[in-house]
Amino acid sequence: MPTSHDLNGLMKFLGRDEWSECFAEVFDDHFNPILADGDMEFEDLAEILGADRAMTLWGCAFEDFLTQDFEGEPSNIVDEYLKRRGWKENAQSRAYMRGLRTSTMSLYEVSDVVPGQSLMARDLLRGGELITVREGTATRTLKQWDKIAARIVPVLGKNILAGGVLPFTREATEILFEGLRGVFGKKNARKLPAIKDEELRAMASMFTLAWMCDALGKAMDMQVLQNAEGDDFIFHDVRFPLASGVTQKDIAARLNGIAGMSRENARFWNWLEYMPQGKDGPKEAGIFSLDTIMDDGLRVLGNVELKGGFLCLSANSAARAKKGTALIRQAAGDLVRTPLTEIRTVQQMMTERPAKDGKTPSSQIPPELAEQVIHEYLDRHYKDTLDQPVGMLGNKTPRQAAKIPTGRQKLAEWLKYLENQTARQPDPTHPMATYSFEWMWKELDVHDLRQ
Template structure:
């Protein structure tokens, strides 16, 4: 028996010449700019993103097509199909088709998820109170504060998601908002202007394009990762074998004399930059920069450690490794032999970390103790963050940002982002996934915005 989501009849009707040419226009609106920019065919998207996403994207274009009127006999495919073939469909299917006919896509923030049953969806474009949505499949994978582009349609007394549902990252959301402001003639506006349902119906392709450009960027390559010198991240481990007869004490006395070496213990030094660059300086928006900074404000350029019969230099770029190697050779001379260097990329480091995490799962530490320790660490980390500049808050600290109405809204969005990223751990029992951020909402006085 057909389900309420069964659109097979409409899809067969699409084979008629008049409707096929109309659909080609809509298809080009949704995918033309991406395919042209990448010199691709639609089939290439399936190769890059997978067949499931390609089908979902096609469904988004098809649902938009169902809402449009064309200068052909019948005007709208849903109206014409129900007039000619409606007798073949059950009541639920006809109700679903009629709901799609007048639907509009929007961007929703989800919360109060009951897996397999329901969720609440807050419209980030039209505003208003959150909508209760009956949903079985998506609720099993969505997390609190996820954003999705979708059509919410009424069917037989319930509100449900249509089939074309796209999960939006913060980057895709920002691209969508900027695109909508440009289309609506408000390019430099700080926020979206008032938008009506009929406006959303005309800009449906913008949702597909915003999601697709973002997804392709993430699928094709990792974003460039650099240290604060602007050098590409390449992790170097330079190992200097100690010469025969040389002791660790001999080495330590000479390493201490190298400019910039800050000793942590008898066998470990932080190699610091010559001059402080300032404390707590926020990174530029969109810049991925990886470095450690001391309390003095000085960046850590590398680490030097004595381990057995080796002196190890660790640095996160080729330039720093080369400079550090020259310093050590100059200071130690014949005390060390020709070094051996191991170089690892970001991807290799991530793979190593995943392997170590897998080993950690089999340790003897009880899960409840591990969770408590991680949560205590996160408590300290986030408490410090409340007094540090945050890029998402315009480089203000969270405590500074909540002093204005606009800042309070930004803080709420920032907290939702933290919660969402924490909840998206592969293992729902991971201590990161079970961390409770509620204290931060209350401490910052924005708990009333947690909806």
């Protein structure tokens, strides 16, 4: 018995000569501009992007093919298949095929996602009211404010997503809009005119091409986390064994003599450096500079702690660890032995788990403390950002953008982007994923645009 959205029979029908030639035309529209430019075959996409993504791309081309009318009779594969083989399909499958036949690919912004059940979709190209979509699979991975290129198909009173769903990044969205403006817009126009369904339907391959342009360029890229100096954010824990007969008191005296070492208690020091406010320059969306600034404006470059028979230096980059190690070696001399260094990425640090006995290792940040520390940092980071130029806002500050009608819309898009990026953390309990931007919407008075 076929499932409600089973297209296997229709795909077998595709093997007929008259339809395979027609499909080849549509396939070339979707892939040839990029494959030819990169001297690639379609199979290379699976190697670069993964088999699942390649099959989704193929599905986008296939769904576009189902909407097309070709010269001669029969002119459409869905019409012909239902006429000849429709009796083999159940009512839902027939309704799904008919829905695909007249469907239109568009770009949607999703919200109110209920995993395994539903989502709300806003058409970013044609406008209109929010659409309730019943969906059980994609909603398990989609996040608030995600953008997707998809076909919303009505089936027996419910709206569902067709199989060809492409997640669109900000960059892919810009590529798509630039392409659509070239087709439908006037020269130097910032906004798209109203696009009719039949016009958008004819541009279905543009969604596939825009997505591939972005995805292929980022195939090996990762989001960048940096410190103020622009160094990759990687934790370095440098442990100096104390020499035989050396006490913590001996080491403390040497540490107190290092410029920038601020003693917090008998065993702990903050390694500080003055950094003038605003020296970091404009904040780019999606790039976080995870540093801590003291109330007096001093930046924390690292921490030094005495633990038993060890002097431990912690820093968030290789350059800082190297500099701190040199300072300690120079000050401590032969009181310490050759250090051992442990290196961890942010992802490794945050995915570490307590030991089997349930106790948290002394070198690990407890999850609840990590969340508090990172949330406090993000509060400070974004409060500062409200008065700093932002690229997505035309290099205006968020407070400046909030005073301009066009700026308010860009501001809402920027806030949605920030929310979406934090929500996309693989671990939903990650401190970055649990951070709330609600206060920024209210403070900038754009909460009415959060929809």
